[in-house]
Amino acid sequence: MPPLADLVPVLALLALLVTAYRHPSGRTEATIAVAAATATVATGIVSRGEIEAALRNLAPVVAFLATILVVADVCSRAGLFTAAAGIVRDVSRGQPVRLLGGVFLLAAAVTAVLSLDATVVLLTPVVIGGAVAMGTSSRPGAYACLRMANSASLLLPVSNLTNLLAMPHLDLTFGGFAVVMAPVLVVVLVVEYAVLRRLFRADLARSEVPEQVPLAPVVPRVPLVAVIVMLVGFAALSPFGVEPFWVSGSVAVVLVAWARHRRFLTVRDAVHAAHPSFALFVLGLGVVVAALSVGFLGDAVARVLPDSTSYASLLLIAVVATVLANLLTNLSATLLVVPLLAPLGTAAILAALLGLNIGSGLSYTGSLANLLWRRSLARHGDHPDLREFHRVSLVATPLTLVAAVTALALVT
Numbered sequence: 001m002p003p004l005a006d007l008v009p010v011l012a013l014l015a016l017l018v019t020a021y022r023h024p025s026g027r028t029e030a031t032i033a034v035a036a037a038t039a040t041v042a043t044g045i046v047s048r049g050e051i052e053a054a055l056r057n058l059a060p061v062v063a064f065l066a067t068i069l070v071v072a073d074v075c076s077r078a079g080l081f082t083a084a085a086g087i088v089r090d091v092s093r094g095q096p097v098r099l100l101g102g103v104f105l106l107a108a109a110v111t112a113v114l115s116l117d118a119t120v121v122l123l124t125p126v127v128i129g130g131a132v133a134m135g136t137s138s139r140p141g142a143y144a145c146l147r148m149a150n151s152a153s154l155l156l157p158v159s160n161l162t163n164l165l166a167m168p169h170l171d172l173t174f175g176g177f178a179v180v181m182a183p184v185l186v187v188v189l190v191v192e193y194a195v196l197r198r199l200f201r202a203d204l205a206r207s208e209v210p211e212q213v214p215l216a217p218v219v220p221r222v223p224l225v226a227v228i229v230m231l232v233g234f235a236a237l238s239p240f241g242v243e244p245f246w247v248s249g250s251v252a253v254v255l256v257a258w259a260r261h262r263r264f265l266t267v268r269d270a271v272h273a274a275h276p277s278f279a280l281f282v283l284g285l286g287v288v289v290a291a292l293s294v295g296f297l298g299d300a301v302a303r304v305l306p307d308s309t310s311y312a313s314l315l316l317i318a319v320v321a322t323v324l325a326n327l328l329t330n331l332s333a334t335l336l337v338v339p340l341l342a343p344l345g346t347a348a349i350l351a352a353l354l355g356l357n358i359g360s361g362l363s364y365t366g367s368l369a370n371l372l373w374r375r376s377l378a379r380h381g382d383h384p385d386l387r388e389f390h391r392v393s394l395v396a397t398p399l400t401l402v403a404a405v406t407a408l409a410l411v412t
Contacts, residue, residue, distance in 0.1 A: 005043040009291035012036035016285055017329060020368055023375060026277030033277075033284030045291040054290040054335075055283060061164045062282050063245035065115075066274040067252040068158065072118035073273035074255040075227065077264050078220040081110070085126045086217030089134065096136050096204045097197070103127050103141040104193055107148035108185075112159045113231055116149040120373035128382060137203040142377060142384075143392055144196060149369045150361040151188050151400055154181045154353065158234060158244050161282075162334040162356045166349050169342040174238030180350065180411060187407040188358065188400055195396040222258050226251050282331065289328075289335040302340050309344055311409045314351040317341065318405050321352040322359025322366075322397075330360040330367050347412040354404045362397045364389070 019032045041051060075081065088102030107127075111119045124145040131138035153160035157167050157177050172180065197204065233247040252270075259265035292298060304320055306313035324333035334356050341348040360366035364374060377384050 005045060006295045008043045009040045009045065009288050009295065010297075012040050012288045013285075013292065013328065013332065016281070016288060017332075017365065019281070020329065021365065021371060023371065026275070030277040030280045033281040037284040037287040040288050040291045043291065045295055046287070050290055050294070051287055054286045057165075057168065058283055058286040060243045060245050061161055062279045064158065064164060064243070064248055065161060065282065066276065066279050067245055067248040068115050069117065069275055070252040070270055070273045071227070071230065071248060071255060072114045072122055073270075074252075074259050074265060075114070075220075075223040076118075076122040077259065078223045078262075079218070080220050080223045080227075081123050081126045083217035083219045084110075085123070085130050087219075089130050090217075094134070096140070099131075099134075099136065100140045100144060100196065100200070100204060101193070104144045104148065104189075104196070107145045108152035108189060111148050111152040112155040113227060115158060116153045116160055116367075116369045117372065119145050119149040120369045121376055124373060124376050125379075128377070137200075138382060139388075140196060140200040140203050142373075142382070143200070146370070146373045147192050147196065147361060147392070147396060149373065150367055151192050151358045152185065153357045154188065154404075155185050156181075156234070157238075158248070160357055162330050162353060164244065165331075165334045166338045166353055169338055169349055170346050172346060174244075175235050178235075180346075183411050184354070184404050184407040187403050191400045191403045192396060195392075195399060199392055199395065223255060226255050285332060286335055289332050293336050293339065298336065298340070301337060305337075305340060307344070309347045309351075309412075311405075314347060314409055315402070315405050317348055317351040318355040318359065318401055321355025322362060322401065323355075325356050325360040326363045326366040329365060330356045347408070350408055350412065351405060354401060354408065358401050358404055359397060362393050 013036075015032055015036050019029055023029075024032075040046070046054075084106055085103075088099065088106055092099035092102055107119050107123060110123050124142060127141040127145055128138040131141050153163070155178055157163045157174055163177070167177070170177065230247055230251040233251075234244055237247060238244075256265065256267075256270045259270075260267070301320070301324070306316050321333060321337055324337055327333075328336070334352075337352055337356075338349055341352055361370065364370045374384055
């Protein structure tokens with residue numbers, strides 16, 4: 001049995017997980033995060049230097065999170081997501097299967113460029129509203145957004161906070177990461193799409209809705225150009241050691257200034273969009289997991305992890321990461337498992353990311369994005385059925401994870 005002091009960070013983590021699930025007010029969220037971190041520090045399990053190192057490693061990731069959320073919010077307010085969804089609707093010509101394919105690819109693109117939170121919080125409501133307006137089922141599109149929020153977050157370091165947390169341990173640039181993960185993502189997309197087509201065949205087999213007159217959606221040019229420039233900036237500046245938050249922060253400042261000039265966003269709106277309470281929550285989580293890593297939990301995980309990068313080892317790493325993600329959330333699991341795998345090199349860490357990203361789609365607690373997706377649907381009166389969620393996740397996640405690990409083993 002672990003010493004009493006070791007139980008404090010465990011209880012602190014449980015408090016943070018319950019907070020993430022219940023999603024209270026920002027003030028409550030921040031208060032619990034500070035309390036959990038303070039209680040953990042008081043045990044003395046982690047030294048001051050270890051705490052400072054954990055916060056120093058997390059700071060650039062949290063800064064990126066805050067700025068990319070602002071970028072995504074301005075894009076949403078400007079109508080970029082609505083315009084993109086409108087183009088998908090027009091191209092589908094009233095055919096449910098084509099509509100699913102379009103939403104699937106759109107969700108993958110939004111996740112890759114603007115991160116998974118933008119997909120579940122901003123794109124999902126647009127997709128649901130569009131399906132309702134067309135008179136077709138919203139379920140295939142909603143689940144396409146959910147699955148892509150996790151599984152399509154493999155492509156770029158900025159697609160998921162898990163990737164950013166792992167980058168300091170990888171011998172890869174922004175472009176190098178994309179080159180390695182691109183073929184893996186292609187395999188993932190094929191498997192995920194095939195599963196969704198199969199599971200929602202009844203919804204997709206319904207008679208086609210009358211083809212609507214194309215509305216020629218107006219694509220807001222400034223946000224679109226800003227996102228493109230941001231993506232180029234990530235790739236161009238990464239080899240020089242420039243952290244992604246400098247790029248996303250600069251683009252956020254430009255977009256906020258533009259939006260204020262157009263009078264559809266205030267400074268207060270921009271601050272709210274950055275979710276500072278969640279940034280504090282992530283920092284508190286980092287302190288708690290740092291304590292768990294040097295305690296009995298870190299020792300237990302280290303004993304389970306393999307000491308090679310054979311195919312069987314990569315598969316085991318992905319499975320362990322999946323289990324940890326669904327027990328602790330993928331952010332907590334990343335902070336715990338990636339440093340332990342660093343001595344094994346790039347292939348091992350990338351295998352862990354497959355479990356942390358794809359595997360987190362197995363349950364609601366696997367990823368904060370899953371919980372945000374659930375709340376997003378509930379706010380729009382479309383309460384997701386728990387049984388249907390697991391019907392999809394228990395089929396799609398294992399198949400996709402094995403396929404992804406196989407692809408990774410072939411390219412590394």
